[in-house]
Amino acid sequence: MLAFVQSHPLYLLIVFGSALLVASAAYVVYQCYFSPLASFPGPFAAKVTSLWRPYMTSRGQWHRYLDELHRRHGSVVRIGPNQLSIGDPDAFRTIYRISGAFVKSSSYAVLQGSRPFDLAGERSEKIHAAQRRLVARPYSMESVVHLEPQVDRLLDDLLVKFDAFALSPNPIDLGNWFQLFAFDVIGAVSFSKPFGFVARGTDEGIFGRIERAFSSTSWLMHAPLVYKFHQKFILPYIGNFLAANDRNGYFFEFAKSEVQDRRDKGGNDKDIVGQLFQTARNKPELTDLSISFMMTSNVFAGSDTTAIGLRSIFLNLLQHPRVLAKLRAELEERKAAGQLSNPVTFHEAEACPYLQAVIYEALRVFSPVGTIPDRDVPKEGMTICGRFIPGGTVVGTSPWVIHHSPEIWGPDYEEFKPERWLGEDSSHLSKKNNRFFFTFGGGTRTCIGKNISWLEMDKLVSTLLMRYNFELVDEANITDVCR
Numbered sequence: 001m002l003a004f005v006q007s008h009p010l011y012l013l014i015v016f017g018s019a020l021l022v023a024s025a026a027y028v029v030y031q032c033y034f035s036p037l038a039s040f041p042g043p044f045a046a047k048v049t050s051l052w053r054p055y056m057t058s059r060g061q062w063h064r065y066l067d068e069l070h071r072r073h074g075s076v077v078r079i080g081p082n083q084l085s086i087g088d089p090d091a092f093r094t095i096y097r098i099s100g101a102f103v104k105s106s107s108y109a110v111l112q113g114s115r116p117f118d119l120a121g122e123r124s125e126k127i128h129a130a131q132r133r134l135v136a137r138p139y140s141m142e143s144v145v146h147l148e149p150q151v152d153r154l155l156d157d158l159l160v161k162f163d164a165f166a167l168s169p170n171p172i173d174l175g176n177w178f179q180l181f182a183f184d185v186i187g188a189v190s191f192s193k194p195f196g197f198v199a200r201g202t203d204e205g206i207f208g209r210i211e212r213a214f215s216s217t218s219w220l221m222h223a224p225l226v227y228k229f230h231q232k233f234i235l236p237y238i239g240n241f242l243a244a245n246d247r248n249g250y251f252f253e254f255a256k257s258e259v260q261d262r263r264d265k266g267g268n269d270k271d272i273v274g275q276l277f278q279t280a281r282n283k284p285e286l287t288d289l290s291i292s293f294m295m296t297s298n299v300f301a302g303s304d305t306t307a308i309g310l311r312s313i314f315l316n317l318l319q320h321p322r323v324l325a326k327l328r329a330e331l332e333e334r335k336a337a338g339q340l341s342n343p344v345t346f347h348e349a350e351a352c353p354y355l356q357a358v359i360y361e362a363l364r365v366f367s368p369v370g371t372i373p374d375r376d377v378p379k380e381g382m383t384i385c386g387r388f389i390p391g392g393t394v395v396g397t398s399p400w401v402i403h404h405s406p407e408i409w410g411p412d413y414e415e416f417k418p419e420r421w422l423g424e425d426s427s428h429l430s431k432k433n434n435r436f437f438f439t440f441g442g443g444t445r446t447c448i449g450k451n452i453s454w455l456e457m458d459k460l461v462s463t464l465l466m467r468y469n470f471e472l473v474d475e476a477n478i479t480d481v482c483r
């Protein structure tokens, strides 16, 4: 009788099921009460499963949700069995300090794919430092300013379009025009080849591809097994279903052909590819293939982020007439004094403290990037808010959390208030808040393209405001999207 029961399939199922139940219960009890991260608050699902974070990210409002979680749970929130989201100012400074001791976590392997040259995805600080040294010069402000005439030509094209719009009663999607402009700028400064998007008034479907690729990469980075499954079983048979491969597929091919074109047809020696070709003469390790990988980042990361920043600047200005009037007054005063050209030059715009404060503040209240740049705690561990965190724990801060911290920005942290960036007599920018300005990332991995974006924002905002009056329409349909 006993032998019968033991060999009966139901018996085996019950034994197996019970063992699974006990193991799962033990796992849950461990994660909630005994894990080194057990004392950190957070949603129950986040404590017990790594699937919670990719699921929440895939829903599209992760930046706001994370901010809300910190409001509810405090400055450190558990967002995975082995992951913490950090809002504590001291811990934030430790993680993103310039020493690079906190390396990028394994989620970046999904971003990198099989690219051997990838500043954003590369996890090794040593390889990253060597690659960044090779390519940094053309992205410096000194180099970017030499490309200003190329940006001016595009700005002229945009003004021709806007002059025509100004005569029509129909509203326009300003954000879309900003992205067309930003994409053309990338073409001009990288390859001496604006893509003609502003002139044609269309992106030919590219922005949708960028959007889909960003969206799927942001959650797949935290679901590496789903990514591997997709690569092995879906990609070869169905195709690039999750769009994540577009960064290293479609956009890489796009950039590679532009680099080849630039090689064949020549261009301005001062454009980014031209400067990288010059570097490559003495540093043969900088191959055309590596330059193509680098240009993939320009094409992929350089337009949509800048356009979101510009959207935030204009939206906030239009929603805050007091700030808009003050900014206009600054620009008018400078213009009357002969200190502003048309289009406004980068140096002229930089000399306008209130304009600078407006840009900083718009990028603070609505940062174009809302994900957490994850880092691994080094093996010796770290202490956060008096509690020890073991090496290997994944930690990081979203700009949305650090930029909306009342501890840093004060009780009016939700207000759009450019004055917080100015020194006491309002005649210059104050450096005190810069330590917590995280829009372009931090430490050794700060955004290499930020000078290009800043130059665009400086020139576009000041030139457009001096020429046109803007009015917000259809406020109810404003979408809340960041990367």
Ligand code: HEM
Residues within 6 Å of the ligand: 119, 120, 121, 132, 297, 298, 299, 301, 302, 303, 305, 306, 307, 309, 368, 369, 373, 438, 439, 440, 441, 442, 444, 445, 446, 447, 448, 449, 450, 452, 453
């Ligand atoms: C407002 C515009 C932009 C924003 C908000 C932005 C934001 C960021 C952030 C937050 C990072 C750090 C990511 C991390 O640590 O994982 C980053 C890195 C990077 N960005 Fe940007 N970015 C902008 C514009 C650009 C432009 C115009 C380019 C290229 C022309 C660019 C290319 C890159 C690259 C290559 C990296 C990796 C740098 C490295 O690790 O050495 N970005 N960006």
